[in-house]
Amino acid sequence: MGIEHKTRTQLVAEAIREKILSGEIKAGDPLRQAALAEELNVSRIPVREALLQLEAEGLVNFEAHKGATATMLSADQIDEIFDLRALLEAELLRHSIVNLTPRDLLEAEAILYDLEEATAAGDTQLATGKLNAEFHVKLYSKANRPQTAELVAMYGKNSERYVRMHILLAGGIKTAPEEHRTLLEFCKTKDVNAACDFLKKHITGAKDDIKQLLVKMEQSQ
Amino acid sequence: MGIEHKTRTQLVAEAIREKILSGEIKAGDPLRQAALAEELNVSRIPVREALLQLEAEGLVNFEAHKGATATMLSADQIDEIFDLRALLEAELLRHSIVNLTPRDLLEAEAILYDLEEATAAGDTQLATGKLNAEFHVKLYSKANRPQTAELVAMYGKNSERYVRMHILLAGGIKTAPEEHRTLLEFCKTKDVNAACDFLKKHITGAKDDIKQLLVKMEQSQ
DNA sequence: CAATATTAAATTGTATACAATATTAAATAT
DNA sequence: ATATTTAATATTGTATACAATTTAATATTG
Numbered sequence: 001m002g003i004e005h006k007t008r009t010q011l012v013a014e015a016i017r018e019k020i021l022s023g024e025i026k027a028g029d030p031l032r033q034a035a036l037a038e039e040l041n042v043s044r045i046p047v048r049e050a051l052l053q054l055e056a057e058g059l060v061n062f063e064a065h066k067g068a069t070a071t072m073l074s075a076d077q078i079d080e081i082f083d084l085r086a087l088l089e090a091e092l093l094r095h096s097i098v099n100l101t102p103r104d105l106l107e108a109e110a111i112l113y114d115l116e117e118a119t120a121a122g123d124t125q126l127a128t129g130k131l132n133a134e135f136h137v138k139l140y141s142k143a144n145r146p147q148t149a150e151l152v153a154m155y156g157k158n159s160e161r162y163v164r165m166h167i168l169l170a171g172g173i174k175t176a177p178e179e180h181r182t183l184l185e186f187c188k189t190k191d192v193n194a195a196c197d198f199l200k201k202h203i204t205g206a207k208d209d210i211k212q213l214l215v216k217m218e219q220s221q
Numbered sequence: 222m223g224i225e226h227k228t229r230t231q232l233v234a235e236a237i238r239e240k241i242l243s244g245e246i247k248a249g250d251p252l253r254q255a256a257l258a259e260e261l262n263v264s265r266i267p268v269r270e271a272l273l274q275l276e277a278e279g280l281v282n283f284e285a286h287k288g289a290t291a292t293m294l295s296a297d298q299i300d301e302i303f304d305l306r307a308l309l310e311a312e313l314l315r316h317s318i319v320n321l322t323p324r325d326l327l328e329a330e331a332i333l334y335d336l337e338e339a340t341a342a343g344d345t346q347l348a349t350g351k352l353n354a355e356f357h358v359k360l361y362s363k364a365n366r367p368q369t370a371e372l373v374a375m376y377g378k379n380s381e382r383y384v385r386m387h388i389l390l391a392g393g394i395k396t397a398p399e400e401h402r403t404l405l406e407f408c409k410t411k412d413v414n415a416a417c418d419f420l421k422k423h424i425t426g427a428k429d430d431i432k433q434l435l436v437k438m439e440q441s442q
Numbered sequence: 443c444a445a446t447a448t449t450a451a452a453t454t455g456t457a458t459a460c461a462a463t464a465t466t467a468a469a470t471a472t
Numbered sequence: 473a474t475a476t477t478t479a480a481t482a483t484t485g486t487a488t489a490c491a492a493t494t495t496a497a498t499a500t501t502g
Contacts, residue, residue: 043457064226065464264487445501449497458490466479470477
């Protein structure tokens with residue numbers, strides 16, 4: 001089998017996505033097709049197509065004849081996104097939990113172990129965010145709900161920059177580690193309702209923390 | 222203010238979308254860029270961009286170098302989509318119901334009146350489907366949850382062709398009219414939990430009806 | 443004949459060029 | 473000077489042309 005050949009559009013989408021998530025491109029910034037094309041050594045066609053994809057992911061606003069901008073999420077919008085995540089992730093967990101094998105649970109615990117180590121080591125960078133996502137995904141892995149999972153992944157990406165910002169500025173959610181332990185316990189004992197309720201609180205709790213920071217930032221500007 | 226100028230991409234997207242929803246393009250059919258471009262008197266660029274948009278809407282699958290096809294939904298996928306709709310629409314209703322004014326409820330009742338008339342008149346066409354959607358949207362109109370509403374609209378579009386097919390082949394969901402009345406009553410009395418639970422049942426009931434038909438069709442082929 | 447390699451055709455991906463629209467700067471009028 | 477037109481510039485939208493890739497058809501080999 002040959003090497004997976006990525007199209008320029010895909011590469012450009014990845015590049016711009018990372019720029020937005022990392023904060024190099026800030027919310028509201030215009031995304032000029034010609035400038036991006038030159039910087040990435042492609043024509044404007046793949047840039048346009050990448051922008052359309054990113055719009056579908058909610059990272060970009062694309063208005064006809066006006067051009068694209070990085071989406072600027074208001075506190076209300078962040079609120080709604082996190083509520084949606086709570087709803088959808090709980091639904092995923094509800095379907096997954098009964099199918100989680102002891103093996104799955106051990107793998108989840110292993111990820112949790114790495115996550116706690118990274119946190120203890122003071123990693124405020126990407127690693128903790130990635131491991132956190134991995135842990136959640138592992139718990140949802142047996143849900144057999146591909147479309148719901150895709151939605152969750154999308155909203156996860158969309159909130160990623162705010163989570164990253166929170167990690168950077170506030171050191172991350174303090175209570176998260178022990179909450180993960182509790183959640184894993186509920187999964188082990190197959191206590192579906194307790195697990196789902198707790199997960200919802202876990203997510204909306206993170207939301208409140210992040211929103212508080214955002215409000216503070218909006219005021220200081 | 223000038224006339225709203227639609228881009229060719231938007232026009233092409235609308236044209237292809239309607240072809241898919243109406244069944245003119247069937248699930249699994251390949252969507253050849255050159256053929257569509259010629260038929261719609263545009264170049265392949267707006268066709269490609271339209272296909273990307275439709276992929277985001279879930280109506281089209283777009284694989285690099287392989288081209289686009291109209292999405293083929295398995296019974297499982299339809300199952301999941303309707304479950305998602307039930308979840309998300311109930312969430313919308315939950316937020317909207319407390320804000321619904323007597324005026325809103327009267328408007329909803331008026332739509333319901335039209336819907337019942339259209340059904341009685343034997344309209345098995347677009348009208349009933351449109352009015353049905355209108356009624357639901359009215360009930361969700363005060364939710365103040367734009368992103369959730371957008372999701373619901375997307376999944377509504379995605380299931381539209383199956384609902385249309387069901388109306389055509391089975392005359393629509395028989396119990397829907399009286400269910401709408403019941404739902405409206407719960408909204409009037411602001412019985413949030415009863416309304417949301419009933420709405421979920423309303424949607425999953427429709428799902429079961431449609432899935433039954435689909436299974437029958439798959440067998441007969 | 444089946445299986446594989448090779449070529450030809452069809453189809454998608456992308457660069458370039460130009461057209462349409464929006465934004466900014468300059469000019470005119472009040 | 474401020475407001476309103478008009479012209480110039482910047483930016484997006486789309487057609488055309490060509491390159492890359494996949495698919496189909498043909499040839500080759502065991």
